[in-house]
Amino acid sequence: MDKPNDLMDKLVSLCKRRGFIFQSSEIYGGLNGCWDYGPLGVELKRNVKNLWWSDVVTSRDDMVGLDASVIMNPRVWEASGHVGGFADPMVDCRKCKGRFRADQLYYAVRQGQSRHGGTVSVGFSAIADKAQDALTAMELQLKKKGRQIREWSSDFEPIRYDQQQSDQTPCPVCGEQECLTAPRAFNLMLKTYMGALEDSSSLAYLRPETAQGIFCNFKNVLDTQRLKLPFGIAQVGKAFRNEINPRNYTFRSREFEQMEIEFFCHPSQADQWYKYWRQARFDWYINLGLGSQRLRLRDHDKDELAHYAANCADVEYAFPFGVSELEGIANRTDFDLKQHQECSGKDLTYYDDQTKERFLPYVIEPSAGVDRSVLAFLCEAYTEDEAPDDKGNPKKRVLMKLHPKLAPIKAAVFPLVKKDGMPEVAHKIYDDLKKRWNVFYDEKGAVGRRYRRQDEAGTPFCITVDGQTLQDQTVTIRDRDSLNQDRIGIDKIASYLSEHLGN
RNA sequence: GCGGGUGUAGCUCAGUGGUAGAGCGCAACGUUGCCAACGUUGCUGUCGUCGGUUCGAAUCCGAUCACCCGCUCCA
Known part of the structure; x- marks a missing residue:
């Protein structure tokens, strides 16, 4: 049995040797997180995309396609939450090299009278989702430090580190003082400039997902295609993210391709359609040869769900480097249409002539990574066996x-x-x-x-x-x-x- | 982003300061005639990049880039 890395090394070597995948700009030393598909790779990737398209679009009567532009009005990304939410400010500890999300790091400073009579101020910190949890953690710490303190003189109110920093904040892991950096934003969207002048008015983003192009065209598609709910819009296209740490061959790339469906339905039918797509998408991979032992369908725990999702399941594949996500199927409720309706000021509701009902549809989103699927298919396909040579001797x-x-x-x-x-x-x-x-x-x-x-x-x-x-x-x-x-x-x-x- | 490792031919790798190598692959010709065959011939290199030390650097030093591993991160 190969060690996991052996298999990846062999696969990378074969992909290079046969022309499946090359490093981007290889003759210039490559580019972190970018990969090229060679003559064989491009055929494989096109086959994946074409099969997906024919299976979810052209062979169905409740699906249509779309090809939206990569660069969209920047307000789209404000509405989607990517401008604000895509950037998680991070805090690093210079001492122990720990890294924390600034919005999860709380600190508090409290004054106290020491046993020797002087006034001391002690800093506390904790990692928590809520201030209340941080307080609980800090009170535990306070009991330990309290031995040297005769009397605490002030109230205790944890403050989020990203809202107001303090040098007195100790590292929540190693406890060292004055070792934390200021929160630094890791904006995961790639920026560019539209037009000749590079100023803030021309700032634009390369889309971090294809989904928003679909939501923005929901009304256009509805108005032109004589469609009735439920129906879906599918799109295949490039997306870009400043991944902090591209890793694992093509798995986490900064430029990658998505195959996304936004399936619009009545809120009362959302759960039923969620279950339908969850199973349909899982079966799709199995039917194309991904073994069911290596493929799994994992439902998210309630506390794992993003704020916009009522339900979510991941199609995961056991890669040599670990179990990782190929596709996520989420019930996004009416979050996206509601956001765009508010931010654009345009009515995005659907009117049902039969029930005389007007509402914002719910959306089921099966969102798949093309490059990740290709990599999974390649990993699954790599096989070594023995075949006889011309003299009948077995050869690898x-x-x-x-x-x-x-x-x-x-x-x-x-x-x-x-x-x-x-x-x-x-x-x-x-x-x-x-x-x-x-x-x-x-x-x-x-x-x-x-x-x-x-x-x-x-x-x-x-x-x-x-x-x-x-x-x-x-x-x-x-x-x-x-x-x-x-x-x-x-x-x-x-x-x-x-x-x-x-x- | 941190720590460790690696970087020499298309691939796998040897080469510890003195003329860049091997195996496989690739190409041509001939032989063979159903599973990486044999013979002959040939091609293939900014030794990742830039700079430094040195009479001389693939080799020593520094920086940088890329990939791998472990942390971290992954709306």
Whole structure:
């Protein structure tokens, strides 16, 4: 069994070697948190996005698509809460290197008479969600320090560190005085400037999520598409976040791609639709080959829920580096539409002609990370097994067991040898298949080597033209995973692939 | 952001101050003819980057960038 990191190292190496994923701007030393998809990677990623689109948009009659701009009016991000809420000011301890959210760090200073008669002031600190919890924690501390204090002279009121700092605030972990930094904002939105002048009036943001483009177009879609509730709007697109610490290959990138659905429904139906999407999205990954042992659906605890969510579940995958989120499905209630209605001053309510009811729809949001899905599919696909070499001795083989629907190359066509008219026949087959699928032609070197190369690319089928082909117009089709070969007529190749690829 | 590690060919890595290497891969030709075959030939490098020490730096020092691990963080 590989150590977790071994598997990631091998996968990273294979992805580079075969052209799935490269580091961004590699010749300049790379760029933290940014990655490029190579010729095979872009096919895989497009397959993921196209399958998602056809499964949640074009094959349904209650879904439509959208492609909103990356840069939106900055007021959008005030309404969504990203300008204020996306930035959590952090406080660092210079001594013990601890880091705390400033809004969770409370402090209090209290005067007291010491046993020797002098007046002392003692600082307290605690990490807590509420001032009351901080007070409780500080009173415990007070009892310990109280031994040297004869009498406390003032009241005790915890103050949030981000509202008023004090040098007397000790570090809540190591207790050291005068070691905390001022709260520093980590704004997770990338800024840019629209127009030639770089001043505050031209400040704009690269969207941190695609969702707001959907909410802002809710009324447009409703007014133009003759839709009735419940219905959803789907969007695939790039989003940007200043992640404090990009890590784990493409998993936490600063530029990434999302696949998001906002499904609008009557508030009374929200829970039912939440449960529907929660299951539907989980099943989607399983059907594309993510093993159910490594995939899990985790419901958030009530105290874990964001302020806007009534319910939330994460689709999580057990990556080699840990269990991490691929997609979150949330019941966002009417929070977003309400915010935009207030901030824009535009009516975003829905009127139901039959019930004569006017209301703000509730929203179920299945929000998935494209790059995270791709990485999970790659991790799941990486396989080492043994296959016999030309002398029948078992040899290590590396293959990517990608689901055929995801495989960048659907089939490779080879002449067994580069002579006797085999290349011509093989190339004709290749030309025909290319009209319908992404297929690959290779006539160089030993056929075994060509098979193995396709194994690493995740190509599910290899079609080989041999001496017998020239006699009876049949070819062999080799299965990537089992190594089994079927012999079929050239005229049956397309239907064979169609059946086994599922399209 | 903190601490530790790593950075040399497409990949994996050797190379502790004196002419940049190996295996695999890749390309060409020939042989072979169904699973990384054999032979011959060939290609591949700002030794991550910048600066310093030195007669001389892949090697020593400093800075910086990137990746990995552990903390931290992840509306």
